[in-house]
Amino acid sequence: MINVQFSNSGLHMSSRRLGSQSLQRLLGRWQQAPSRTPLWRQLADALRLLILDGRLALDTRLPGERELALTLDVSRTTIASALAHLRDEGYLESRHGSGSRVILPDNRSVPTLSTAGMALDLSTAALSAGPEIHQAYTHALTAMTPWLSQTGYGQLGLLSLREAIAARYSERGLPTQADEVMIVNGALSGLALVLRMLTGPGDRVVVDHPTYPLAIAAIQGASCRPVGVSLPQIGWDTDGFAATLAQTAPRLAYLMPDFHNPTGRCMDSATRAEIAAIAARTRTTLVVDETMVDLWYNASPPPPLAAFDPQGTVITLGSAGKSFWGGLRLGWIRASSRTIATLAQTRDTLELGSPLLEQLATQWLMENARTFLPARREMLKTRRDRCAALMQTHFPDWHFQTPDGGLSFWVELPDRLSTLFAARAEGIGIHLGPGTRFGLPGAFERYLRMPFSLDSAELEHALLRLKPLWRTLNQHHTLVKRSMV
Known part of the structure; x- marks a missing residue:
């Protein structure tokens, strides 16, 4: 159960304490010595970077000064100076007897460039929005009128949008019906929903290594353990993938075969077929993130990985964020109709659907994407x-x-x-x-x-x-x- 406390700043979840060894791993090679930059300043800069990146979550309690000094092999004065500097900048809050807690300047902001005073990200x-986004919302406002007499709720999303998404999959070589699509609030939200349905605390989830950092955060947020399969210089290591599934018995595997983030590589058809066969053989659910699928520059990608899965167990995540605009905050899940029905039941405990205006705008964008x-x-x-x-x-x-x-x-x-x-x-x-x-x-x-x-x-x-x-x-x-x- 989540422990919620009241404080002078309002309602917030109780702080999570980070171990000194965990913090040392997050810091990596933070120290450059000898250097003209004082050691305490190097440490403060490295800690601030972890906060701004989101790798040190808000409200996290840091280890004590003495413990940190021993773990990082620096003087306690160095630790105290670094923490004092971050307190002065507004990134830490310290109270006697309870250590230092991660905050942000003014204690109400989110970690963005504006709060950090930075100019270039x-x-x-x-990408920023193109002129088509304004056109899409203008159309959506007009198309919204008939829906205003209804409640606006819908766990699966607008039928017309789901039909448009299903048609896109069918055109790409994966026959799809509207009842095999659910609209969600972004691909990351879809991943969180799938994790909630399929996993429990301590379960392993296989990921490409490297991979999308917020996927790692979602997996850890579901109290699961990410297990990485290293990517070779070119392509994917199917032997390594098979060995990892056999050795760790994960609940699912999260992959990005279409212009993988961060490497940009695209999985070829033969590898997709082999990955699907390995997953079927080991009865491992594949969750495939197609967020980048529309952003190809030399040739369009092969058919969706789910097209190589005759058993229909692959779950595919899609998003309007990279193809159109991140501000839409709309995505979808493509899976078997039975899986979609189960996901809808799971979603009942979280939210009542996705915004209608964004759905109507996304439908217009899909219809005019060419x-x-x-x-x-x-x-x-x-x-x-x-x-x-x-x-x-x-x-x-x-x-x-x-x-x-x-x-x-x-x-x-x-x-x-x-x-x-x-x-x-x-x-x-x-x-x-x-x-x-x-x-x-x-x-x-x-x-x-x-x-x-x-x-x-x-x-x-x-x-x-x-x-x-x-x-x-x-x-x-x-x-x-x-x-x-």
Whole structure:
């Protein structure tokens, strides 16, 4: 049961205490020594980054100063100075006898760039609204009139929208009926609903590694344990996937075969067939996230992974967020009619459906997608190619593969500098997505996700500001390594 307490600031859930070992894993390689930057400031910068990324959740209680000093192998003075600095900035609240609790400046905000005083966001892979969004809402307001005489509730969503989504699946090679579709409030909401229906505390959930960070958060939020299957340099490791399913007996597996986030790769038909066969053989439910499916630049993806599953046990998640606009906050679940009916019963304990206006707007966008999606893809392809050229010119020691779709590059750095680089970038007003966000604790310190969704001029401006910061950090790190040889 969730323990709810009252305080001077209102109603909130009781704080969760984070162990010192867990915090050490989250921090990764935060320390750069020797350095002109004081050690306490390096630690404060690294902790602030964890808070802004959401990896240190609001209301989390940090370990005590003495415990942290022992775990991080620094002086207690260093710990005290770092925590005091974060308290002054408004990121921590400390009370005698209860330690330090994570908050945000003014204690009512959410972790966004505006609350952090930052100017450029290179941590989010998403687009602003195009003119078609205004058209969609204008149409939706008119189409809304007949629905105003009704309650507006509906666990499955508007029949006309579900029919439109079912038709799209059928066109892509997966015959689908409206009763095999449920409208939800975004793909992440759909994943949370599936987890609620299929899993219990302590269950294992297999994921690609790296993967979408909010999927990891949803899995952990359901009290489940994510188990990663490492992605090779190219494609997917089907042998590793099979071995992991056999060894861990997970309740389900969450995959992103269509322009995977963060790598941008696309699973070919043969691999989809093999993954589906492995899941069927081990009786493992596959949850397939197709959030990026419309964002292809060279060739459209193969048929949905569920099309390779004759037993109909694959659950597919879709979203309007990346294809159209994140502000729609609308997604869907495609599964067997029996699974959809069970999900509807599960949803009864959470909410009463999705907003009608957003459903009507999304239906208009789907019906008119052919008139604006090609231009959107062409624009993104241009931005992708420009981003690649800028990185090759200004960051020649970064390694990456050009993605066939999606919204970002998965960049390999020459050393484990991701957290340090992101923390220093924050100091000049640029928020980055360090690789550690996209994996289990301690992983991907050598990686950085670089979105190309920004306007090319804005992106170039950001990269030019990052260039001297990276050069200084990398040169210093190289000198330290040489001195240790």
